[in-house]
Amino acid sequence: MLLPFVITAQGNRASDTEVIAVAERMYCPVCENIPLDECQTTACLEWKDEIAAQLAAGRTPQDVIDSFVARFGDHVVGVPQDPLIRALTFVLPALATLLALGAGLLTFRRFADSKKLSLERETVSGELSDASYRERLESDVRSLR
Amino acid sequence: MLAETGLAALTFAFALAVYAVAASALGGHKQLERWGRSGRNAALLTFPALLLATAMLVIALMTEQYQMSYVYSVTDPQTPALYRFTALWGSQRGSLLFWSLLMSLFAVAAIGLNWRGERRLMPFAIAFMMATLAFFLGLSLFLENPFERWWLLPQGAPGAQEVSSALIPPFAVTPSEAALRAGAQGLNPLLRHFGMVIHPPMLYLGFVGFTIPFSFAMAALAAGELSSGWIKATRRWSLIAWIFLSIGLILGGRWAYDVLGWGGYWGWDPVENAAFLPWLVGTAFIHSVIIQEKRGMLKLWNMLLVIATFSAVMFGTFATRSGVIESVHSFARSEVGFPMLAFWAVITLVALGLLLWRWGRGELSDERQFANLLSRESLFVLNNVVFIALFIAIFWGSFGLPILSELAFGKEVTIGAETFEFFVVPLFIAMYVLMGVAPLSAWGATSLPRLGAALRPPLLLTVLSILALALSGTGLLVATVGYGVALFAAYVALYEIYRGTKARRQALNESWPRALLALFRRNQRRYGGYIVHLGVTVIGIGIIGSTVFQTEVQHTLQRGDSIALRDYNLRFDDFIRAQAVDGRMMNITAVTLFRDGSEIARMRPRIDDYEQMPMTIAGAHSTLENDFYVLLIGGDSERATFRIYINPLVNLVWWGGILLIFGTVIAVYPKVTPAAGQRKREGTNG
Numbered sequence: 001m002l003l004p005f006v007i008t009a010q011g012n013r014a015s016d017t018e019v020i021a022v023a024e025r026m027y028c029p030v031c032e033n034i035p036l037d038e039c040q041t042t043a044c045l046e047w048k049d050e051i052a053a054q055l056a057a058g059r060t061p062q063d064v065i066d067s068f069v070a071r072f073g074d075h076v077v078g079v080p081q082d083p084l085i086r087a088l089t090f091v092l093p094a095l096a097t098l099l100a101l102g103a104g105l106l107t108f109r110r111f112a113d114s115k116k117l118s119l120e121r122e123t124v125s126g127e128l129s130d131a132s133y134r135e136r137l138e139s140d141v142r143s144l145r
Numbered sequence: 146m147l148a149e150t151g152l153a154a155l156t157f158a159f160a161l162a163v164y165a166v167a168a169s170a171l172g173g174h175k176q177l178e179r180w181g182r183s184g185r186n187a188a189l190l191t192f193p194a195l196l197l198a199t200a201m202l203v204i205a206l207m208t209e210q211y212q213m214s215y216v217y218s219v220t221d222p223q224t225p226a227l228y229r230f231t232a233l234w235g236s237q238r239g240s241l242l243f244w245s246l247l248m249s250l251f252a253v254a255a256i257g258l259n260w261r262g263e264r265r266l267m268p269f270a271i272a273f274m275m276a277t278l279a280f281f282l283g284l285s286l287f288l289e290n291p292f293e294r295w296w297l298l299p300q301g302a303p304g305a306q307e308v309s310s311a312l313i314p315p316f317a318v319t320p321s322e323a324a325l326r327a328g329a330q331g332l333n334p335l336l337r338h339f340g341m342v343i344h345p346p347m348l349y350l351g352f353v354g355f356t357i358p359f360s361f362a363m364a365a366l367a368a369g370e371l372s373s374g375w376i377k378a379t380r381r382w383s384l385i386a387w388i389f390l391s392i393g394l395i396l397g398g399r400w401a402y403d404v405l406g407w408g409g410y411w412g413w414d415p416v417e418n419a420a421f422l423p424w425l426v427g428t429a430f431i432h433s434v435i436i437q438e439k440r441g442m443l444k445l446w447n448m449l450l451v452i453a454t455f456s457a458v459m460f461g462t463f464a465t466r467s468g469v470i471e472s473v474h475s476f477a478r479s480e481v482g483f484p485m486l487a488f489w490a491v492i493t494l495v496a497l498g499l500l501l502w503r504w505g506r507g508e509l510s511d512e513r514q515f516a517n518l519l520s521r522e523s524l525f526v527l528n529n530v531v532f533i534a535l536f537i538a539i540f541w542g543s544f545g546l547p548i549l550s551e552l553a554f555g556k557e558v559t560i561g562a563e564t565f566e567f568f569v570v571p572l573f574i575a576m577y578v579l580m581g582v583a584p585l586s587a588w589g590a591t592s593l594p595r596l597g598a599a600l601r602p603p604l605l606l607t608v609l610s611i612l613a614l615a616l617s618g619t620g621l622l623v624a625t626v627g628y629g630v631a632l633f634a635a636y637v638a639l640y641e642i643y644r645g646t647k648a649r650r651q652a653l654n655e656s657w658p659r660a661l662l663a664l665f666r667r668n669q670r671r672y673g674g675y676i677v678h679l680g681v682t683v684i685g686i687g688i689i690g691s692t693v694f695q696t697e698v699q700h701t702l703q704r705g706d707s708i709a710l711r712d713y714n715l716r717f718d719d720f721i722r723a724q725a726v727d728g729r730m731m732n733i734t735a736v737t738l739f740r741d742g743s744e745i746a747r748m749r750p751r752i753d754d755y756e757q758m759p760m761t762i763a764g765a766h767s768t769l770e771n772d773f774y775v776l777l778i779g780g781d782s783e784r785a786t787f788r789i790y791i792n793p794l795v796n797l798v799w800w801g802g803i804l805l806i807f808g809t810v811i812a813v814y815p816k817v818t819p820a821a822g823q824r825k826r827e828g829t830n831g
Contacts, residue, residue: 016699016786027559033414035561038407040759040778078561085550085558092546093538093568100530100537 014055022051022061026068026076036076148213151201152292152311155242158194158249159286161187162279166272173268173368181268185256188271191278192249199246202239202291206232211325214309215239215291221331223727227342228332234345235332237466237481238291243346245281248353252278255357255382263378269364270357277356280488288480295320334729334755340400348393348420352458354386355427359455359496362448366499371444371508376434381813383431388809390424395802406761406776408697408790410798413565418543419461422536427454429532436522439588441512443522445504446529452496457536459489464544517590524583531576538568570623577630577685580678581637603636627689635682638675645672669811676808683801690794699778701786707739710789713773714739720782730754734777734785738766750777750787769796 023037030043037048047068054064068076080086165187172181202215206229211217219232219239234240252274260267285291293309296317308314335341358379365375397417398410411417430450436443467482503509517523542560550558585599611629619625642664649660665672700708702717719735733751737744748764766773771793778786 016701017697020697020699020788025563027561033412033559033561035407035412038405040406040761073557075557075559078559079564080546080550080556080558080560082554082556082558085546085554085556088549089542089546089558089560089564090567093534093541096537096541097530097534097568097572100534104526104530 014052018055019048019052022055022064023048025061025065025078027078029072029076035078147201147205147210148292148294148311151198151205152290154194154198154201155282155286155290155292158191158198158245159279159282161191161194162275162282165191165275166279169268169272169275173272173364184268184271184275185260188256188275189253191275192246192253195242195246195249198292199233199242202242203230203233206230209326211322211329212294212319213291214293214295217295217325217329219330219332221329222326224331225727228337231336231342232332234349235336238285238289238293240345240349241281241285241289241481242291244349244353245278245285247346247349248274248278248281248356251350251353251357251382255360259361259378263361263374265368265370266361266364266375266378269367270360273360273363274356277360277492280484284481284484288484295325334753334760335404338400338404340396340403344393344396344400347389347396351386351388351390351393351420352423352462354382354389355423355451355454355458357382357386358430358451362451363496363499366448366496366503369503369508371503373437373441376437376447380434380438383427383434384809384813387424387427387431388806388813390420390427391802391805391809394420394424395799395805399799402795403763404760406763408695408763408774408776408788408792409691410795413539413542413560413562415543415547416465418539419464422540422543423454423457423461425532425536425539426450426457429529429536430454432525432532433529436525440522442514443526444511445500445509446526448500448509450529452493452500453536455496456489456493459485459492460544463489519586519593519596520590521583521586521588524579524586528576528579528583531572531579535569535572535576538572539565542568573685574626574630577634577682580634580681581630584637584641584675584678600637603633603640606636606640607633621693624689624693627693628686631682631685631689634685635679638678638682642672642675665811666816669814669816673808673810673812673814676811677805678808680801680803680805680808683797683804685801687794687797687799687801691792691798694793696791697788699786699788701784703784704782708787708789711791712741713791714742715773715775715787715789717785717787720780720785725753732777732780734780734787736764736775736787738773746773748775750775752777752779767796769800770794772796 020037024035026036026047028034028036028039028041028044029047030041031039036044051064054067055061059067065077069081074080074082074085080089165184167184168180168187169184171177172179172184202213204210205213205216206220207226209216209220209222215236215238216232219235220229224232228235232239234243252271255274256267256271259270263270290311293311296308296310296314297320298306298308298314299316299318307320308317310317358375361375361379361382365371394417397420401407401412401417402410430447430453433443433447433450437447463482463485467485500509542565546560547558550556581603582596582600585603586596607629610632611625614625614628619628642661645664646657646660649655649664650657653660653663655663696710698708698710702708702715704717704719707714707716716737716739717734718737721731721733721735723731723733725731731751731753733749736748736750738746738748746766748766750764751762753760753762761776761778764775771791772795774790774792776788776790778788780786
């Protein structure tokens, strides 16, 4: 029994390595989240044959990927092509990270401010107590005279 | 008889767990000792009941009781004994029972170790542990019963001719044993690997292990005992859960590397990520609790983290078992989808509700406040921010966005490795930097010159290493930066161990080995932690090497021909087709590997042809320097197509994993104090 070949002939077709370079940027249409170059299902073998044919016909790797996205949808590639979904993919986690960092920094600043404020209060109350002590001391000295 | 006994034991365990919830909650709330004890005893009895139920299922699997539909679905007459046993967790129904058994085992151990010391917390903790157990037992009993049997309904009866039912349907008869043996389906071929023998139990132990700190945290909230007592009681449990989860993740990676046939070990697949998410937030938690113990700070944050960890465990379980990963629509078709989602939501809401209630009463205020941005506690908080950011990014990419896209826009999307790497690479760099800086900063506050002085030796070593790498031809900036930060964290860990040993040696005039041993004995958690950090840096170096510098090529060879790759040569010698004892057909190629003209290895990459699916088993020549990894793509006796990878430093991933486990074992290992040793001796003598 002959096992399936990814590339059945080497003639005027693209090389295996060229096909893999495109296939590793795409995903299996049947199995969930399995890169195309790694998948050995019949559908994937047919897709890889088609990639080889398209590359041999002179299309660039990006053209090949675009043609698959146009026919089968966004889920054949690892980065969503729809501008809105693409924006959501990248913006939301980045925003959440920045927000977390911002919240952390604000918390530190609040603690630092409250510490500064309490130090100022301590200093002011210290000065007041010093003044009242001095006043009491002077009045005691005066009374002794 | 096996099915009946198993079903009875399972039902009894479920009743005990439900009773334990009610009795413990009543005992804890009204402070009724008798009810608390009764709840405890019921909780303790769940373990023998579940052990009996599991034993019945294991005996059924080992003795080929194909009338039990679970045995029928995961084994066949050709299944070897080892895989008959591991088939216990080979599919949903068995793995739910196994999960419950482990949960009950952890609960029994937690009760045994903490009943005397944490009397106020224990009834509430038992109530939460048993509520979780009761939920999973309920799933086993009512939706995914492993003790269902095949029955044949008489002609003319409504419904299907063959039914699977735990109870005997009226007028039903037993199907013929020969027909059942002939139709038995066997274990999923992908699970017939040593990694899969250990990987699921490790993950389950990690998952159920986090139930213990969560239950104690909830008990602390319910009882109003909000000091750090619950953290001290569960410190080891958190680390034990973490170590099992880590082992599970590492073994999962190894299994993927050996069995899935794609030359890698981590693909950012949602199932992998579902197990990684609790690990991330759990790691943040085990760092953050140190601050509460040492400084009395971050009480609210630690509660949030333990809730998030447990919630991630429940969500991961739901996500992998419900079918939501395949599609948001297939989740609704799963038997356990809605109940799991409901339990996850309810338990998370109850936990958050309790937390908000105590917080609103001002009972979670910290004993100290952050004094300086340059302090160990501040850097630990930054470390937490990094882990939470990783958690958010990975959760969003794996579940949030795909579900939103399908529900809101009607579009299926795949979030691939390149998208995940966009977020995680800078965050992991930040993690390594913090892993280096934080241990050298002081509690409370540290000055920049003082921190700079402490950082000088490891930084100097890092710069020298980077220069050495640059001179050796490692030209890629991303790899140099990656190696730099990983090495920096490693040097800090080694420098701290060196400093501590040197100080002991000078102060106590000890030899180097004795001082080193005493240092680890004296502060197991801290120095075990440094070994864990070393393990993480070794893993990091392995990941950078095997991803950035991986070489990959696919080529078709005629028999006797060779292909050259770097300084290696691979020759295709032979093609053999054979049948294994379990019935699968194997397409085996014999190849010889040469390096610089000398033969260094003979390998047999093959494709195992199971009835349902082919499995690609790689041939690999492993050294610490790299793996020469060969996959057979297809072929016959004359020619064969091979996919060949050279994966530099990939074995450091596994060695780093072993180091990480070793470090955690040091940190967790019970401390033998001289006083305890004395007491033990006195006890023996007396």
